[in-house]
Amino acid sequence: MEYYREDSAILLAVDCIIFGFNGESLQVLLIKRDFEPERNKWSLMGGFVQADESPELAASRVLKKLTGLENVYMEQCSVFGDPKREPNNRVVSICYFALIDTQKYTHILSEEYEAKWFPLQDYPTLIFDHDQMISSAQHRLRMKAALYPILFELLPEKFTIPQIAALYEGVYNIEFDKRNFSRKLLASDLIIKLDEKDKENSKKGAFYFKLNTAIYKEKIMSFLRYLPSWFPEN
């Protein structure tokens, strides 16, 4: 059958860009490879797509293998498929980004892998095109977060306004006026004030909030207003 000729001996893989937020800065989870090629170098967590599984499933499997976590927010981002991207084989990799709250999950990091959180501003050189993968995922995250309130996926159940502000500042690498930010955020009705205060991070203490899930699910384009309109991307 001419149409289905076996002209592409291509291996299909997935790589996970795992973003985390520790209350202060945006992080990315990397592993130290314990196999060849490129043994002992830092890389993204990845794996091959099996014959009977979808790429989504493969990505979830890989994520679970590393972190033990399931039902994590994951989203497909770009595919890297340059014929020369890996030296020995033709591997096309589909990237997924995942959003998780680092604080909650530090303890169940797999012992099978040497894994470590690195600040997104300062992580080691990675193998192959994994640096590009992170850049591309970050770009995608920025785009998505400008339209949808997905960054709340990075926060714990209870969070403070200064934390959200730090998160947005980390994602977009800008600073903005906390007073105006807080006003807009509250006006959105996306968050609900709790009685409790977080006394860890400041003398005065900041009130905890929780997500208003009903509004969270309906909010979309209108959320774009959380970014200043002069936001200087490139």
Place this chain on the structure above:
Amino acid sequence: MEYYREDSAILLAVDCIIFGFNGESLQVLLIKRDFEPERNKWSLMGGFVQADESPELAASRVLKKLTGLENVYMEQCSVFGDPKREPNNRVVSICYFALIDTQKYTHILSEEYEAKWFPLQDYPTLIFDHDQMISSAQHRLRMKAALYPILFELLPEKFTIPQIAALYEGVYNIEFDKRNFSRKLLASDLIIKLDEKDKENSKKGAFYFKLNTAIYKEKIMSFLRYLPSWFPEN
């Protein structure tokens, strides 16, 4: 080598969602398959990724084969890889959407394929998961166009304001106040007024504009304001 075992006999394909705008409505270019399986049914134009080419290149090749066009705006969108998405083989397909001006290119449609523009509101049932591919590409187009002025890629060199308005209305499937739209558009400095008028579509005639390419390249997030903030997506 354990790591690179041949566990995935997966074929890798690309499919192109080719969006066009004829001055009135948003269209998508489909072909009638002349090969099995699913001969004579409508589908997206696609093809397999060759051993020595990147997915991007494969998509460009496929697009050129159908339309004769090169240097078209193309963007990767989602990957479809369900193990059962094609009945006979395990094919994972990377989708690309392309933006072209239908009017300019109707005449060089390949004679090798039976290809036809269909309104995005009303196209025939497609093979496999190609309907989902279109939906997903449309979603992506909306998201991208809310942040970046890419829709100008669908317009000819010279275009009128009523045309741009129709284009945005088509993409988001809403109507908005042309007076306010036009004011915002002009305020953006994205378009430059020409002396000439388009007399085809109205008695009075509408002035032609051309793109201000310098501003086009720098405009990004700020363009988000071209959508009403109450925009009701889902």
Place this chain on the structure above:
DNA sequence: AATAATTAGTGTCAAATTAACATTTATTTT
């Protein structure tokens, strides 16, 4: 015990932007 230091949270206001609506203009058809 008083005071300084720190960060959270609320308040003010002028300027810019939006949304809703009205009018004028250029041209063709009747």
Place this chain on the structure above:
DNA sequence: AAAATAAATGTTAATTTGACACTAATTATT
């Protein structure tokens, strides 16, 4: 010459933004 049509410009009140100042709650310092 008048009517019809669609483009283009104008008006205005309400809302939102951006820039800034102040108050509040608590801990550390003297």
